[in-house]
Amino acid sequence: MxxxxxxxxxxxxxxxxxxxxxxxxxxxxxxxxxxxxxxxxxxxxxxxxxxxxxxxxxxxxxxxxxxHPRGPLIAATSITHEQWRVDVVELGGAALATVREDLGDRTGDEVVAAVGAAVSRLRTEYGDRIRGIGIAVPGTVSRDLMLDASNLNWRNVDLAAIWPKAGIFVAGNDATLAASAESHRGAAVGASVALHLRVEAGLGGAVVDGGRVLVGALGAAGEFGHMPFGDPTVECPCGAYGCWGTAVDGSALARLLGHHQPRDPISYARRIIASTDPAPAAATATAATALGRGIAGLVNGLDPDLVTLGGLGTDLLAAAPAHIDQAYRAGLMGFRRENPPPILPSTLGDDGPLAGAAEEAWTALLTTLV
Amino acid sequence: MxxxxxxxxxxxxxxxxxxxxxxxxxxxxxxxxxxxxxxxxxxxxxxxxxxxxxxxxxxxxxxxxxxHPRGPLIAATSITHEQWRVDVVELGGAALATVREDLGDRTGDEVVAAVGAAVSRLRTEYGDRIRGIGIAVPGTVSRDLMLDASNLNWRNVDLAAIWPKAGIFVAGNDATLAASAESHRGAAVGASVALHLRVEAGLGGAVVDGGRVLVGALGAAGEFGHMPFGDPTVECPCGAYGCWGTAVDGSALARLLGHHQPRDPISYARRIIASTDPAPAAATATAATALGRGIAGLVNGLDPDLVTLGGLGTDLLAAAPAHIDQAYRAGLMGFRRENPPPILPSTLGDDGPLAGAAEEAWTALLTTLV
DNA sequence: CTTCTTAAGCTCGGATGTAGAGCATATTCT
DNA sequence: AGAATATGCTCTACATCCGAGCTTAAGAAG
CATH class of the missing domain: 1.10.10.10 (Winged helix-like DNA-binding domain superfamily/Winged helix DNA-binding domain)
Incomplete structure (x- = not known):
């Protein structure tokens, strides 16, 4: 209502x-x-x-x-490849408390149990003020709240255990939720249509239209990394060929440099992108060009006001802005070249997924409060 | 409200x-x-x-x-590469009257004048019952109602002249509006997220999410034909390289067959697709494969319930379903292959753009009636 | 043919939410 | 101090909606 x-x-x-x-x-x-x-x-x-x-x-x-000082709260949770974190967030987005811990080498179920325990402790502290939970995860969440995170080698991890009670339960992909956060509290505030792209292990994102995140029929929209903008001879872990994600992320840099596929492709990529040696810089430039060309295609098709880049996309934008921009302009339809939608770095950075989980849970909660 | x-x-x-x-x-x-x-x-x-x-x-x-027999009406208008048409549409979508005429070799301004005259005549017949107009055009419409239709060689044609009065005025790309029609009255009724693609001279379409057409920040969304799914060595009239549209429409068939670029690429393509000779059939199969591969990319990124094909897309789907389907499945992310969103022919066919113009104008009108 | 059952429409009273006018209040400007 | 300005409060009027109880129009059962 x-x-x-x-x-x-x-x-x-x-x-x-x-x-x-x-x-x-x-x-x-x-x-x-x-x-x-x-x-x-x-x-x-x-x-x-x-x-x-x-x-x-x-x-x-x-x-x-x-x-209100005794008003309702949301438990916002993010799980990344390195750590999990739970914030208690009030109306307006401010955090009252934060709990976080490194993943170590816990399994998915162990991490879910640890997060669930943290949420329980917060619930004893804040009581029934905590009305729901939003969870950002580095993978896909099915309708029955099973999480698959290929990057972490987690399969069929049951998220429902985190929040056994009734109330708001929102779970989603980190890139999708980061898009929501960026449009509500970040670089895309005020945009009527915003496209957010997040490069980590692979590439994801979302379109936010009038404040609403387009989540698709199965909640799996935003997998732009699996659009065939890339090299048709490169096979993606998803099974298809030519996926854009394989042309811009850490695996792409390793392939271009003749390195083994790294254990932690994100830290690896950060290192390569930050390097000023010629070979890494050339690989970075190639990935940046692939990124810019794909962004142009998405802008042609989706017509956003602006594009925000998170994760490694921010690093690529800082390291090789000219390569991104040149490929971007070259790929745009003629009438857009004069005044192209700007490509901006995310302002929320690594907090984007958590902030987005809070946003989406609050959005859901607000429709139930009268 | x-x-x-x-x-x-x-x-x-x-x-x-x-x-x-x-x-x-x-x-x-x-x-x-x-x-x-x-x-x-x-x-x-x-x-x-x-x-x-x-x-x-x-x-x-x-x-x-x-x-109501004296209730409000909408003038739904479509301009195609062959003719213009105006329907008077009542609540519920039924047409009370139809006027149509071939374009001949009129200029854009002359066609707009002819449509405007037809609307005026209908207004004398139906009086103030006609509360607004929806217009589907084979090109892009800017915010100030200037139409560019490269296929017809029209530039800066002022649509405002058609409807000088106050009231509802909705104008949009034919493929975008066909998507709306397909989701409200056609093959995509009931879908939560529907993707419609329309191949004519080039390729366009739209995503309809919960009944709302995603028109983008400038109203130019849906130009999926300019996503770089195609051959990076082929230059598109838009100035970019590798546009998907250049791999599936009449120009693609002519290139594959070594023909000149046809004057009327749509009739030409219909002829080629309908042919059973080996060379045209092979070209058709190649275009169908390019279509299927691109659809897979869009499905990965946008996560629709189903995909509908209009214009020449319907012909390609009828002529080479196996090629479309094979490329489609090969391009999907692994988890989608088991139960992929169906690719269906449009049920409204060539009436889609007109029906969509009626839908969008009625949607706009309904919010103003109390 | 009469009576029963069922689905739907009508009327009326009560509850809710909102707009607007008029008055009250708290600040800055002169 | 008094004028100007912006905001908040109170009260009345009105529109909308819900639900209870009654009425109406059909098919089913005898």
């Missing part, structure tokens, strides 16, 4: 600390209805008011709307 | 002739509110009731809800 109450909470979430008067204008209600709304939501412990910063101009001062 | 009244009109539009009782159940209101709603909307000349077909089962018979 989209009641005025939900709209108001959404405004506070998007802009915590918004003044009461601005919020009322944004959702288009008069002062009478605002009094009723703010009173009701305050009484329900969903929002609170503080005296607000003085505006400096004339007129009766208004108050700032902030999350 | 999404009031109950708008919801009811949307239900009638999606399923004209729906029974009053079913419609009430669909929007979730009780019999009391239904009486009030139907009475109000009938009084406003937005809907009417007819005695409805007998259900055969017990109980008081209900009525069928249909568009």
């Amino acid at each position: 989209t009641t005025r109450a939900t709209e108001l909470l959404r405004v506070i979430h998007a802009r915590p600390g918004v003044t009461r008067a601005d919020a009322a204008r944004l959702i288009g209600v008069g002062t009478g209805a605002t009094t009723e709304l703010v009173g009701r939501l305050g009484h329900a412990e969903l929002l609170a008011e503080t005296p607000a910063a003085p505006s400096g101009s004339r007129g009766r001062p208004t108050t700032a709307l902030i999350p | 999404t009031t109950r009244a708008t919801e009811l009109l949307r239900v009638i539009h999606a399923r004209p002739g729906v029974t009053r009782a079913d419609a009430a159940r669909l929007i979730g209101v009780g019999t009391g509110a239904t009486t009030e709603l139907v009475g109000r909307l009938g009084h406003a000349e937005l809907l009417a009731e007819t005695p409805a077909a007998p259900s055969g089962s017990r109980g008081r018979p209900t009525t069928a809800l249909i568009p």
